[in-house]
Amino acid sequence: xxxxxxxxxxxxxxxxxxxxxxxxxxxxxxxxxxxxxxxxxxxxxxxxxxxxxxxxxxxxxxxxxxxxxxxxxxxxxxxxxxxxxxxxxxxxxxxxxxxxxxxxxxxxxxxxxxxxxxxxxxxxxxxxxxxxxxxxxxxxxxxxxxxxxxxxxxxxxxxxxxxxxxxxxxxxxxxxxxxxxxxxxxxxxxxxxxxxxxxxxxxxxxxxxxxxxxxxxxxxxxxxxxxxxxxxxxxxxxxxxxxxxxxxxxxxxxxxxxxxxxxxxxxxxxxxxxxxxxxxxxxxxxxxxxxxxxxxxxxxxxxxxxxxxxxxxxxxxxxxxxxxxxxxxxxxxxxxxxxxxxxxxxxxxxxxxxxxxxxxxxxxxxxxxxxxxxxxxxxxxxxxxxxxxxxxxxxxxxxxxxxxxxxxxxxxxxxxxxxxxxxxxxxxxxxxxxxxxxxxxxxxxxxxxxxxxxxxxxxxxxxxxxxxxxxxxxxxxxxxxxxxxxxxxxxxxxxxxxxxxxxxxxxxxxxxxxxxxxxxxxxxxxxxxxxxxxxxxxxxxxxxxxxxxxxxxxxxxxxxxxxxxxxxxxxxxxxxxx
Amino acid sequence: xxxxxxxxxxxxxxxxxxxxxxxxxxxxxxxxxxxxxxxxxxxxxxxxxxxxxxxxxxxxxxxxxxxxxxxxxxxxxxxxxxxxxxxxxxxxxxxxxxxxxxxxxxxxxxxxxxxxxxxxxxxxxxxxxxxxxxxxxxxxxxxxxxxxxxxxxxxxxxxxxxxxxxxxxxxxxxxxxxxxxxxxxxxxxxxxxxxxxxxxxxxxxxxxxxxxxxxxxxxxxxxxxxxxxxxxxxxxxxxxxxxxxxxxxxxxxxxxxxxxxxxxxxxxxxxxxxxxxxxxxxxxxxxxxxxxxxxxxxxxxxxxxxxxxxxxxxxxxxxxxxxxxxxxxxxxxxxxxxxxxxxxxxxxxxxxxxxxxxxxxxxxxxxxxxxxxxxxxxxxx
Numbered sequence: 001x002x003x004x005x006x007x008x009x010x011x012x013x014x015x016x017x018x019x020x021x022x023x024x025x026x027x028x029x030x031x032x033x034x035x036x037x038x039x040x041x042x043x044x045x046x047x048x049x050x051x052x053x054x055x056x057x058x059x060x061x062x063x064x065x066x067x068x069x070x071x072x073x074x075x076x077x078x079x080x081x082x083x084x085x086x087x088x089x090x091x092x093x094x095x096x097x098x099x100x101x102x103x104x105x106x107x108x109x110x111x112x113x114x115x116x117x118x119x120x121x122x123x124x125x126x127x128x129x130x131x132x133x134x135x136x137x138x139x140x141x142x143x144x145x146x147x148x149x150x151x152x153x154x155x156x157x158x159x160x161x162x163x164x165x166x167x168x169x170x171x172x173x174x175x176x177x178x179x180x181x182x183x184x185x186x187x188x189x190x191x192x193x194x195x196x197x198x199x200x201x202x203x204x205x206x207x208x209x210x211x212x213x214x215x216x217x218x219x220x221x222x223x224x225x226x227x228x229x230x231x232x233x234x235x236x237x238x239x240x241x242x243x244x245x246x247x248x249x250x251x252x253x254x255x256x257x258x259x260x261x262x263x264x265x266x267x268x269x270x271x272x273x274x275x276x277x278x279x280x281x282x283x284x285x286x287x288x289x290x291x292x293x294x295x296x297x298x299x300x301x302x303x304x305x306x307x308x309x310x311x312x313x314x315x316x317x318x319x320x321x322x323x324x325x326x327x328x329x330x331x332x333x334x335x336x337x338x339x340x341x342x343x344x345x346x347x348x349x350x351x352x353x354x355x356x357x358x359x360x361x362x363x364x365x366x367x368x369x370x371x372x373x374x375x376x377x378x379x380x381x382x383x384x385x386x387x388x389x390x391x392x393x394x395x396x397x398x399x400x401x402x403x404x405x406x407x408x409x410x411x412x413x414x415x416x417x418x419x420x421x422x423x424x425x426x427x428x429x430x431x432x433x434x435x436x437x438x439x440x441x442x443x444x445x446x447x448x449x450x451x452x453x454x455x456x457x458x459x460x461x462x463x464x465x466x467x468x469x470x471x472x473x474x475x476x477x478x479x480x481x482x483x484x485x486x487x488x489x490x491x492x493x494x495x496x497x498x499x500x501x502x503x504x505x506x507x508x509x510x511x512x513x514x515x516x517x518x519x520x521x522x523x524x525x526x527x528x529x530x531x532x533x534x535x536x537x538x539x540x541x542x543x544x545x546x547x548x549x550x551x552x553x554x555x556x557x558x559x560x561x562x563x564x565x566x567x568x569x570x571x572x573x574x575x576x577x578x
Numbered sequence: 579x580x581x582x583x584x585x586x587x588x589x590x591x592x593x594x595x596x597x598x599x600x601x602x603x604x605x606x607x608x609x610x611x612x613x614x615x616x617x618x619x620x621x622x623x624x625x626x627x628x629x630x631x632x633x634x635x636x637x638x639x640x641x642x643x644x645x646x647x648x649x650x651x652x653x654x655x656x657x658x659x660x661x662x663x664x665x666x667x668x669x670x671x672x673x674x675x676x677x678x679x680x681x682x683x684x685x686x687x688x689x690x691x692x693x694x695x696x697x698x699x700x701x702x703x704x705x706x707x708x709x710x711x712x713x714x715x716x717x718x719x720x721x722x723x724x725x726x727x728x729x730x731x732x733x734x735x736x737x738x739x740x741x742x743x744x745x746x747x748x749x750x751x752x753x754x755x756x757x758x759x760x761x762x763x764x765x766x767x768x769x770x771x772x773x774x775x776x777x778x779x780x781x782x783x784x785x786x787x788x789x790x791x792x793x794x795x796x797x798x799x800x801x802x803x804x805x806x807x808x809x810x811x812x813x814x815x816x817x818x819x820x821x822x823x824x825x826x827x828x829x830x831x832x833x834x835x836x837x838x839x840x841x842x843x844x845x846x847x848x849x850x851x852x853x854x855x856x857x858x859x860x861x862x863x864x865x866x867x868x869x870x871x872x873x874x875x876x877x878x879x880x881x882x883x884x885x886x887x888x889x890x891x892x893x894x895x896x897x898x899x900x901x902x903x904x905x906x907x908x909x910x911x912x913x914x915x916x917x918x919x920x921x922x923x924x925x926x927x928x929x930x931x932x933x934x935x936x937x938x939x940x941x942x943x944x945x946x947x948x949x950x951x952x953x954x955x956x957x958x959x
Contacts, residue, residue: 010683011721014676017648019720039719042645042710043758044751052892058880059888062751065649065780109655117680157667166636166671172689173680195663202656202783206869213872214865215656216649216780221835226877228841235821235843235874244869357758359716364724377717465836547682 005032009368010543011039015114016555017066020516022528023371024546026537031546034525034532036516037369041336041377045355048506052472053079053498054222056506060494063508064556065216066109069102069208070487071494071508072220077295078494079222082481083474086294088463091224093453094211096290097245098218099485100446101207104252106488107392107439108260110554112190112197115432118548119267120182120190123175126159128184137189140266143258145196154192174544181270190267193259204252210241224465229457242454249450253443264436265417271429275420278428278549280531282311283386284394285319285514287484287491290445302406302445303486306398307383311426313401319383321482321493324349328493330379330509334518336360337379344374345521347382350495350507351480380517380526381509389527390490390514391553393425393434410437428531431552472501487511489554512556528553636668637794638693638701640732641675644718644725645752645761646707650743651677653780657787658867665787669794670702687721694735702793703736705729708745708752709767710759717759729767738799739764739773740789747775747806748885755889765806772799775806779882782863785811805885807857816853816871816879819861822846835876846873850894852881 004027011021019040025033048059057075061068073095080087087095130151137146161167174180182190205215211227212218219226230236288298288305298305306316320327329347338344338358348354360374369375382388399407400422414437415422424430456462469475480497490511497505515527525533528550535545641651655662666672672679673693679686693701707725710717715724733739741764744750752761765773776789789808792800800808817823825831826845833839833848847854853861856879860871872879878894881887 012676012682012686014679014682014686017677019643019676019718021721040645041717041759042752042761043717046756046758047751047754047888052894055891055893058893059751059754062647062649062779065647065652068649068652113678122680161667164636166638166673168636168666168671168673169675169679171673171679171681172685174685198655198663199661202658202661202866205656206866209866209869209871209875211875213870213875213877214782214860216652219872219875219877221877224836226835227875228836228843230841230843233841233843236841236876357713357717359713361716363714364716364719364722365727366719366722368722462841463836465834467834467837470834541684543683 006540007368008537008540008543008546010546013547013550013555015117015547015551017064018512018556020550020555021369022532022546022550023369024532024537024543026540029536029538031532031535031537034529035369035371035375036518036526036528037376038378038516039376041357043355043357045506045508046357048503051503052501053082053496053503054470054472056496056503057220057222060508061217061220063510067102067106067487067489067556068216069098069212069218069220070485070492071510072218073099074483074485074487074492074494074508075496076220076222077483077485078481078496079483079498080295080481081483082479082496082498083469083476084479085223085466085469086296087224087466088461090229090453090456090461091464091466092291092294093449093456094225094227094464095220096449097249097446097453098208098211099290100442100449101204101249101252103442103488104256104439104446105201105204106554107435107442108197108255109201110435110488110551111260111264111432112194114554115551116190116194117170117173118544118551119180119271120194121175121177121180121187122158122170122173122191123162124180124182124184125188125191126155126162126184128155128188130155130188133185133188133192136185136266141258141262143262145192151188151192154195155188158191174542177538177542177544179538179544179548182267186266186270190263193263196259197255200251200255204248204255207245207248210237210245221465223467223470224463226465228464229462231457242457246450249443249446253447256439256443261436261440264433265414268418268429268433272418272420272424274429274548275424275427277535278431278531278552279426280533281387281389281525281527282426283388284308284397285383285388285390285491286394286398286486287319287321287493288398289484289486290449302441303395304398304402304404306402307388308394308397308401309386311423313397313422316398316402321484321495324351326384328381328383328509330381330507330513331520332379333521334374335376335379336374347380350493350509351482351497351505353495353505353507355507374518376518378513378517379509380520381514382520382524387520387524387526387530388514390511391431391434392438392488392490393431394490395486396434396437397425406441410441428535428549428552435554475501478504489556490514510556512553515553516555528555636671638697639670639672639674639704640690640693640701640736641672641677641704641706642728642732643676644705644707644709644720644729644745645759646743646745646750648677648706649780650706650745650786651675653783654742654786656783656866659784660787660791662787665790670790673701690732694732698735700737701735703732703739703771704742705739705746705764706742708749708761708763710752711762712758712760726767729764733764733768733771736771738793739768739771740793741765741773741775741806742786743781744777744779744882744885744887747777750779751888753888754886773806774799774802774808777805777807777812777883778858781883782811782859782865784863784867785859803857807883811859811863812857812883814857814859814862816856816858816861816873820853821861821874840876846876846878848896849878850880850892850896851878852884852887852890852897853879855897856881856884856887858883 013020021037023035057072060071060075063071131148133151134148208215208218228236285307288301290302293300331347484493517526674690709725718725749761830844831848864871
């Protein structure tokens with residue numbers, strides 16, 4: 001190949017939440033530079049101003065319907081932190097159970113429905129020998145749906161579908177691309193589990209319906225949870241409701257242990273080259289979550305808080321979201337915003353943050369964004385000036401490096417099964433594997449929290465709400481708080497300022513803002529852009545490798561532009577230099 | 579590189595195409611048997627393949643996303659009857675959906691273009707999200723084009739439009755005051771096509787699937803109310819079939835969350851419930867295959883299937899002067915009665931409750947049925 005470079009635009013990036021546009025510069029079959037742009041904005045932070053802080057969770061929950069619950073949780077925590085509320089133990093446990101359910105459900109959906117088609121060739125599955133698929137399936141798991149007949153029936157249905165000529169969601173994709181490596185039998189197993197996971201995911205979320213009334217978008221409450229526990233009342237959480245939750249949690253663990261995790265371990269060995277691709281920043285940040293001794297006690301979290309710089313696993317740095325001087329700030333140097341007074345550059349700590357939309361990009365329709373100027377609706381968050389990656393990999397690495405017993409054991413076990421060194425984690429494959437490892441932990445922890453909740457109720461503590469400070473008249477005239485969480489996609493925090501019982505300022509810094517944001521004034525790339533550097537591209541017209549790495553982050557763009565989502569739809573690819 | 583199965587030229591099924599090329603029925607079946615053998619399928623496969631090839635084409639569907647949070651797509655995935663795998667494999671040809679489709683970028687765009695050209699007048703357009711009209715549409719750009727451009731172009735060739743959720747029906751959260759991007763629902767932009775508004779944030783999964791199945795099975799638009807919502811799912815207030823309704827009629831209210839009355843499952847009206855003014859199937863169908871719905875799980879309805887519900891707050895403030903507390907009391911009068919009863923003790927409470935229930939739930943044998951019914955109608959006003 002010559003020294004020519006070409007610009008690839010992938011817009012829309014599909015199988016994600018929201019609208020994402022990726023532009024990448026390719027030279028000699030590898031990506032040498034990349035830009036990630038969010039092209040949709042809604043302005044939620046503006047809309048929240050002046051409202052009752054107790055309502056904010058509902059607005060925030062609508063930031064994202066895929067990782068539903070996570071913004072409601074961060075929001076109620078922010079308000080509770082601001083007005084000084086502590087919630088009862090049963091409410092904390094219910095929140096933790098809902099958290100675990102969300103994490104597991106989201107990771108399974110991501111693996112099968114958003115990410116698998118980057119690795120699994122659906123068309124190749126048509127050529128599989130169902131007996132071989134059965135033999136492999138039974139060798140990796142005791143999941144009962146594994147007979148030759150089962151795979152034959154599925155293949156038959158798939159064949160009818162393909163022969164119809166109407167491929168629906170599978171149309172016009174990259175089937176047959178040389179980057180697909182799985183044998184047909186494993187592709188057939190992958191397709192079977194794609195469909196089974198679709199069926200399963202609607203069951204596990206019933207836990208959210210029990211405690212929160214519905215899913216997507218279950219209800220939360222400042223001061224606790226809205227559901228009362230009363231074993232003798234049909235309109236409350238009673239023994240039947242508990243039994244349903246217990247069963248669903250057990251089924252979830254079975255699905256993760258017998259389907260998701262074995263599939264991950266069966267597929268990964270064919271793609272070990274991706275353990276050296278897509279590492280990117282190699283800086284990792286988490287706020288931590290799953291409190292076991294109250295939210296204020298960070299040391300008691302199941303997911304630990306901390307940061308790792310430059311893949312240095314021997315040191316975990318402390319993270320303080322309240323540090324307004326040298327902590328977290330959001331920059332607008334490459335984002336379509338301005339500050340009051342007209343400033344268009346620089347950063348602010350979120351308590352002092354502003355969200356004033358100021359579009360300066362090309363007027364649509366356009367072919368290219370001018371990436372030398374502002375090019376995204378996402379702001380650019382930095383921690384002590386560093387670009388940080390957030391997500392399951394960050395959580396697993398902080399736990400692993402911090403010698404957390406459970407996390408370290410789970411990561412070590414997975415690395416052992418894949419015969420891979422710890423350094424394999426700093427990659428596209430590592431990100432995908434970390435998600436599966438984490439789902440195992442959350443499936444297990446969900447059951448533990450549930451058992452603790454039952455013991456608590458048995459001991460007579462059924463309180464789910466703290467009434468003190470519910471009335472705004474009990475609040476100070478001015479206060480501020482921060483609510484942190486670990487969403488499926490990574491570290492999430494909401495900062496709130498309350499003045500005269502109303503929201504004075506509300507700022508969200510969400511996982512995909514960390515990962516998908518534009519570069520900063522110093523030219524430091526954020527995680528997506530950095531991870532694409534060096535990624536091989538076999539055929540610029542078939543951007544399979546790009547979406548593999550981007551999907552390994554599980555993009556969620558409505559979140560990233562809380563305000564926004566970007567539109568990405570057309571994809572053009574042009575040779576800029578021949 | 580295999581670019582699987584070029585999209586067919588729409589009209590003919592594969593069987594029809596074969597016939598037009600002079601292939602006989604016998605040859606066609608032989609081909610199916612051979613195909614089955616080639617694919618290593620068991621004996622019955624040939625007949626199945628034949629059926630699939632002969633069958634009516636699945637209706638092409640395009641699912642667009644604009645200013646939204648994808649909760650409608652997620653809700654759709656939760657459908658229990660029919661399940662989504664069956665919808666995708668057997669009922670529709672979901673040609674374009676950014677959430678699930680395998681292709682991305684250029685390949686995804688190509689599918690959209692092909693579908694709206696080759697299936698002009700035949701495809702269903704499903705929309706999730708609102709369209710921002712401010713600032714030349716720069717607040718939502720997909721593939722370099724504004725949402726407004728895309729929605730107009732795709733709507734022009736659509737057979738019908740389904741507007742999923744509160745965003746597409748009435749703008750939802752981004753249209754809440756001050757609506758910084760001028761988020762606008764589909765029915766305010768497209769005026770010349772049938773539009774079904776499937777309300778809610780999100781709509782209930784089985785309502786979404788139900789509307790789609792209605793269109794596909796009966797090949798016509800379901801009956802709609804004045805706001806364009808299918809009557810089958812939006813004709814009744816949540817309040818009408820609420821599991822806590824009897825408590826409302828009896829004047830038994832939750833005072834604050836998790837208080838003694840909350841633990842007894844009393845009515846949530848006084849902590850802000852919008853059930854009395856919200857039209858939806860939550861209380862009858864419930865969510866997640868009948869598991870629960872917000873009020874059952876202790877939180878007041880926030881009215882998410884109504885336009886502008888975000889600005890009809892704060893959520894925990896009760897609806898002002900909602901009429902129709904059974905006979906003629908207001909919530910405050912009833913509340914006072916309850917408070918008095920609590921002070922007076924459990925026995926008095928029980929007596930009072932029974933008296934009220936007897937008087938207010940409705941006609942009892944030998945009582946004045948007409949009066950009770952009139953009062954109830956007053957309540958529904």
